[in-house]
Amino acid sequence: MLRTMRPRDALALALLLTACGCAPATPVASPQPVAPATPVPPAPPGDPVRTDGPPAARVVDVVEDIAGAKVRDPYRWMEGTPNPELDTWLGAQGAYAAKQLAGRPGHDALLERIREVGLGTSGFGGFQRAGDRLFYFATPPDAQLARVEWIDLRKPGSEAHVLLDPARLNAGGAHFAIDSFAPSADGKLVAYNLSQGGAELTSIHVLDVARGKDLPDVIEHVWGEFAATWLPDGSGFFYTRMADAAPGVDPLLGMHAKLHRLGQPVAEDPLVLGPGTSASFPIEPQEFPVLSLSPGSRWVLAYGSGARSTSRLAIAPLASIDRSGAGKTPWVTIAGYDDGVEGADLHGDRLYLISHKDAPNRRVLSLPAGKPVLAGATVVVPEDKDAALVTFAVARDALYLSDLVAGHGRLRRLPWKARAATTVPLPYEGSIGALVALPGKDGVRVTLSGWTQPEALYAWKRGALTPTGLAQTTPVDTKDLVAEEVEVPSADGTRVPLSILHRKDTALDGSHLTIVTGYGGYATSLQPAFSAVTTVWLERGGVHAVCHVRGGGEKGAGWHEAGRGPNKLNGVRDLIACGEYLVAKGYTTSRRLAATGRSMGGVLVGRAITLRPELFGAALIGVGVVNPLRILQAENGANQVGELGSPATPEGAQQLLAMDPYQHVEAGVAYPAVLFTVGLNDRRVAPWMTGKMAARLQASSTSGRPVLVRIDADAGHGVGSTRDQAYAQRADEWTFLLAAAGDPAFVTP
Numbered sequence: 001m002l003r004t005m006r007p008r009d010a011l012a013l014a015l016l017l018t019a020c021g022c023a024p025a026t027p028v029a030s031p032q033p034v035a036p037a038t039p040v041p042p043a044p045p046g047d048p049v050r051t052d053g054p055p056a057a058r059v060v061d062v063v064e065d066i067a068g069a070k071v072r073d074p075y076r077w078m079e080g081t082p083n084p085e086l087d088t089w090l091g092a093q094g095a096y097a098a099k100q101l102a103g104r105p106g107h108d109a110l111l112e113r114i115r116e117v118g119l120g121t122s123g124f125g126g127f128q129r130a131g132d133r134l135f136y137f138a139t140p141p142d143a144q145l146a147r148v149e150w151i152d153l154r155k156p157g158s159e160a161h162v163l164l165d166p167a168r169l170n171a172g173g174a175h176f177a178i179d180s181f182a183p184s185a186d187g188k189l190v191a192y193n194l195s196q197g198g199a200e201l202t203s204i205h206v207l208d209v210a211r212g213k214d215l216p217d218v219i220e221h222v223w224g225e226f227a228a229t230w231l232p233d234g235s236g237f238f239y240t241r242m243a244d245a246a247p248g249v250d251p252l253l254g255m256h257a258k259l260h261r262l263g264q265p266v267a268e269d270p271l272v273l274g275p276g277t278s279a280s281f282p283i284e285p286q287e288f289p290v291l292s293l294s295p296g297s298r299w300v301l302a303y304g305s306g307a308r309s310t311s312r313l314a315i316a317p318l319a320s321i322d323r324s325g326a327g328k329t330p331w332v333t334i335a336g337y338d339d340g341v342e343g344a345d346l347h348g349d350r351l352y353l354i355s356h357k358d359a360p361n362r363r364v365l366s367l368p369a370g371k372p373v374l375a376g377a378t379v380v381v382p383e384d385k386d387a388a389l390v391t392f393a394v395a396r397d398a399l400y401l402s403d404l405v406a407g408h409g410r411l412r413r414l415p416w417k418a419r420a421a422t423t424v425p426l427p428y429e430g431s432i433g434a435l436v437a438l439p440g441k442d443g444v445r446v447t448l449s450g451w452t453q454p455e456a457l458y459a460w461k462r463g464a465l466t467p468t469g470l471a472q473t474t475p476v477d478t479k480d481l482v483a484e485e486v487e488v489p490s491a492d493g494t495r496v497p498l499s500i501l502h503r504k505d506t507a508l509d510g511s512h513l514t515i516v517t518g519y520g521g522y523a524t525s526l527q528p529a530f531s532a533v534t535t536v537w538l539e540r541g542g543v544h545a546v547c548h549v550r551g552g553g554e555k556g557a558g559w560h561e562a563g564r565g566p567n568k569l570n571g572v573r574d575l576i577a578c579g580e581y582l583v584a585k586g587y588t589t590s591r592r593l594a595a596t597g598r599s600m601g602g603v604l605v606g607r608a609i610t611l612r613p614e615l616f617g618a619a620l621i622g623v624g625v626v627n628p629l630r631i632l633q634a635e636n637g638a639n640q641v642g643e644l645g646s647p648a649t650p651e652g653a654q655q656l657l658a659m660d661p662y663q664h665v666e667a668g669v670a671y672p673a674v675l676f677t678v679g680l681n682d683r684r685v686a687p688w689m690t691g692k693m694a695a696r697l698q699a700s701s702t703s704g705r706p707v708l709v710r711i712d713a714d715a716g717h718g719v720g721s722t723r724d725q726a727y728a729q730r731a732d733e734w735t736f737l738l739a740a741a742g743d744p745a746f747v748t749p
Contacts, residue, residue, distance in 0.1 A: 054708065055092040057695035058085075066629070066647075067654035071663060075692040079633050086691055090680070093694065094711030097675075101710070101732045106745040110738075111731035114536050118727050121474040121532040126180075127436040127445065127457070129153075130187035134436070134445070135163070137178075141473070143167065144722040145177050148192065150209070157469060163209065164192055177720030179224030184234035185295050189215075191228035191237055198716035198725075199681040200224035204239060206262065219266055223255075224719060229291050232318075236261035238272060238291040251683070252636045257289040257302075259323060270325040273302055277327035281314040286638040293318070294346040294394070296439045299369045301344055301351075302331055308642035309523035309553070309560060310337050313344055315351065315372055334372045337642070340557065342523075347394045347416075347439055352380065354392065356557030359383035364392060364399070381414060381421060388556040390525070393435035397442040400460075402432040404525060404554060407485055407497055411446060413460070424465060428453060431527035451483035451501055451528045474532045480504050481538055483528070488547075488581040491573040494562075497548040497555075498578045499528070500587070503538055508586030513741045514543040514593050516579050520551030520571035521600030522643055523560035533730060543587050547578035549604060565645045568659040572607040579608070579615050591617040592741045594672075596733075598622035599685055599717065600643075606661025606693065609672055618673040618705075618740040620733050623685050623717050626693040627662040629653070634686035662689070665696040670703035673740040677729055679715030705740065 062073040078086045101107060123139040123146070132153045137146040138160070148164040169176040174197030181192040188209055193202035204219040221242045228237035236259060243254035256274025260266065271277055273289040283289045287304040294301075300321060304312035314331040322328040335341040340357035351372055353365045364381035367373065380399070381389070387403040387410060401421060403410040409432035414421035426432075430450035437444040446465060449455035454472035458465040482504050487495040506512060515537070519526055526546050534544055548554040549571035551563025563571035575595065582588050595616050597605035602624020609619050628644050631637035644659070645652035657663055665671075674697055678690045690709060697707045710732055715721045738746040 054096045054698060054706075055089060057089060057691075057699070059699075067650055067657055069657060071629075071657065073630075073663075075695045078688040078691045078695070079630065079686075080688070081635070081686070083688065086688055087680075090678070090687065090691055090709065090711055093691075093709035097708040097710045097732075100706065100708060101735050104735050104739055104746050104748060106738065106743070107731060107735045110536075110734060111728065114533055114727045114731050115724070117474075117476060117536055118533045118723055121454075121476070122472055124455070124457070124470060124472065125433070125447070127434055127447070128181075128183055129436055129438050129441070129445070130183035130185060133183070133187035135181070135183050135187070135190065136470075139723070144724060145170075145175070145720075148178060148181055148190070150183075150187070151470075163190060163212075164207065166194075169194075174714055175720075175722060179720060180227040182227040182230060182237070183209075184230045184237075185232055186234055189230075189234055191230070191239075193222060193224050193227060195224050195720050197681045197714050198679055198712075198718070198720040200683060200716055200719050201242075204228055215262060217260065217262055217266070219260060219269075223252075226288070226290065228260075229293055232293065232295070236264070238293075240288060240290050250635055250638055252288075252639055253285045255288050256283075257291050259321070270323045271327070272321060272323075272329065273327075273331075278329065278331060279327070280329065281312075281331035281333055286641070287312070288639075292344075294439055297346040297348060297369075299346055299349070299351075301346070306642060307522065307636075307639045308337065309557070310340055310342055310356075312336050313341055313353075315369055332372055334367075335374055339374060342557075343391055345392070345394045347399075352392065352394065352399065353377070354389060360558035361385060361387060361556040362389035364389070364401070381412075388525075388553065388559075390432070390553075391435060393437035393444055394439050395437035395442060395444055396440055398444075400435050400437060400444040402435055402446075404431075404527065407499065407548070407554060408528065409448065411465075413444075424460070427456075427458065427465060427467075431529060433527075433529070449528065449530050451499065452478040452481045452530065454530045454532075472530065474530075476532050476535045478530075478535065481535065486581075488574075488577050490570070490577040492570070494550070494570075494574070496550070496574045496577060498581065499526075499546040499548070500582075501534065501538060501544045501546075502587075503541065506541070506543065506587075510583075510586050510589045510592070512541055512543045512588050512592065513737060513743070514545060514582050514588035515596055515737070516545040516547055516575065516582060516593065517596040517601070518547040518549045518571070518575045518578075518604050519597065519599075519601045520549040520563050520568075520574075520604045523551075523553035523557065525553040527554075533727070537734065543582070545578065545582060545587075547575050549574035549578075551600075551604075564643060566651075566655040568603060568644070568655065569607065571604055572611060572659075575604055575608045576612050576615060579612075583615075589617075590615050594618040594620065594737050594740075596620040596622075597624065600625050602626045602685070602689075603628060603659055603661065607659060607664065609674070610661055610664040610666075613669055613671045613703075616672040618675075618737050620675050620677070620737070621690070621693075622677045623679060623682055624676070624690060624693075625685055627660060627689040629656045629660045629663060630689075631656070634689065636684055636686075662693045662696060665693070665700050667700045668702055669700065671697055671701040671705070671707075672703070673705035673736070674707045675710060675733060675736045676708070677710045677733070678712075679717060679721075680711060680713045681716040684717040706736075708736065 059074045126137040135150045138149045139146045149160045179193040195202040202224045206215040226240040230237045258269040290303040292301040302314040313335045340355045343354040363383045365377035366380045367377040387405040390402045393400045399414040401412040411424040412421040433447035443460040456471035457468045484500040551571040606626045
């Protein structure tokens with residue numbers, strides 16, 4: 001759920017998405033004795049899933065007047081880190097869930113099939129070009145974690161070089177993972193962010209590519225997605241560091257950007273940008289100061305960013321960066337959050353921006369770096385009313401643009417002296433995952449994938465896209481699979497895109513166990529992407545549907561705004577409408593319909609099952625935001641105000657209360673079966689949110705259907721988890737859904 005805008009990307013999930021504890025909850029009432037476990041009624045006739053009761057949670061009578069409403073918070077004691085009592089309770093919940101899930105018939109065979117398909121499939125991504133070298137993440141078949149490889153672009157078809165493999169570091173205990181990396185401009189050095197146990201709290205190390213050995217330079221306490229930004233000569237790099245840990249302080253507050261020179265003691269690295277350091281470009285404590293350099297440019301871009309789709313932006317000559325730590329760099333502010341800037345890059349002394357201000361589908365603006373007055377910017381690529389601009393890449397020959405048209409990707413090319421962009425034909429209808437280019441080199445490399453097409457990398461050569469030979473491999477045969485694209489009217493008549501994946505021979509007889517998933521935050525688009533593991537669900541006759549709810553970016557910035565902050569419930573109603581459509585069209589029945597969401601998708605699914613509990617037979621909520629009213633008490637909380645609203649204002653508190661799933665759980669309601677999943681090292685979304693929501697559902701639901709909490713002590717928000725961790729979780733999740741729906745292969749005799 002952590003969100004920041006990476007340089008040269010329009011939208012980056014910092015899934016979106018942070019360490020050392022959060023503010024402890026302020027006591028509001030005296031603790032009460034531990035409440036006895038509430039007896040759970042027998043499961044309804046024909047319901048194969050029942051529970052004899054997970055561990056009970058202590059109840060505290062906390063009542064507050066919020067936005068004119070009396071708000072009860074009986075599990076507030078779970079808030080805060082460290083919290084030994086919560087840890088003990090979650091551990092007991094996890095042990096109970098493991099017993100309920102792993103012991104079911106069908107579970108082990110399902111896990112074996114998931115591993116067979118998943119480990120048999122390769123993957124790649126994170127492409128970065130440095131000179132004539134292309135660096136990227138690669139996950140070969142049977143590998144547990146992504147490693148970093150590189151190829152020599154001067155030698156087409158040459159063998160890839162393995163540069164960094166975390167498997168060599170994992171010799172027991174919490175596992176290591178490479179969260180991000182950055183090659184120097186000449187490709188001779190690579191700075192990489194190394195984390196442990198999925199916590200995303202990393203240290204930056206520097207590898208000499210030719211020698212294959214690390215330099216002595218190590219920088220601690222860096223959030224995993226903040227990769228280094230190299231100086232043009234490779235002598236050092238800018239980096240964004242988290243503030244030192246302090247009791248009761250959100251560790252994502254007070255980040256600061258510094259400059260490290262190779263061989264220089266880290267303690268002597270000068271502060272370049274951060275809260276209280278710059279009068280010309282002030283940074284707020286909740287903002288992330290990130291610096292960006294474009295190859296061949298003499299300018300530095302400075303971002304003030306966070307969990308929102310836009311950033312504040314400033315610029316300064318590289319030569320003018322104050323390296324004394326006094327904050328005297330003469331930054332020139334270009335844009336504020338209200339200017340709608342979602343991406344930026346430089347081509348020589350010209351600055352190019354993506355902005356959605358006065359253009360909901362976004363447009364590209366250009367202005368001189370030396371006189372960056374946004375009001376006088378030139379419109380280089382006007383808004384397309386029928387397509388949402390996603391991102392762009394700067395190359396020597398042209399500006400390359402990626403769009404979304406009716407849910408599918410479009411590539412356009414605009415030569416520097418041309419007046420209009422032309423469309424580049426794609427090999428097939430799918431989605432563009434990345435544009436890889438350098439200002440000093442011609443052409444672009446493009447990743448393309450679809451719901452049923454594995455991802456592949458293509459290069460622009462001689463007027464067309466041609467395969468590079470880098471492509472995802474899989475043992476899955478997709479010829480019998482189909483992806484439908486429809487639009488469903490929501491409660492207010494808005495047409496909501498819905499992608500439906502199933503086998504070609506699927507009969508619309510209501511017999512299919514159906515997953516409908518969504519996200520709905522930060523303008524993140526759920527574009528077509530191949531998942532080998534999902535095909536295991538489809539081959540069992542299941543249906544997998546993706547509801548592109550408001551709050552995402554599928555239809556531009558206006559689509560995001562329509563599901564953000566006070567409009568959050570629009571996305572919830574969109575998900576409900578998609579579920580109703582799947583039932584009405586005969587894909588499934590309510591008993592066989594499951595809603596799923598992760599992270600910010602916790603608001604979506606949590607409110608859907610509290611608004612319409614009878615519509616869903618089950619739900620999966622992974623590392624979810626399910627108590628947004630209390631975001632300021634959580635790590636990474638202040639960072640979410642731009643997307644959700646602030647509980648510190650009456651208006652913000654009212655909208656947060658309206659979207660808060662935990663606060664809408666009512667006693668005496670028959671809720672669906674719910675499985676929560678949480679990584680105990682999660683620093684993006686506080687695990688105590690899951691604890692509170694699960695405890696309240698367990699105490700309140702009268703359906704007799706289980707509410708379980710699956711935990712992973714060696715995981716966080718999902719970033720850096722091994723494939724076996726992911727597959728074990730998926731097997732547990734699907735076992736839960738299949739049993740809840742009464743699949744005979746998963747019902748305990």
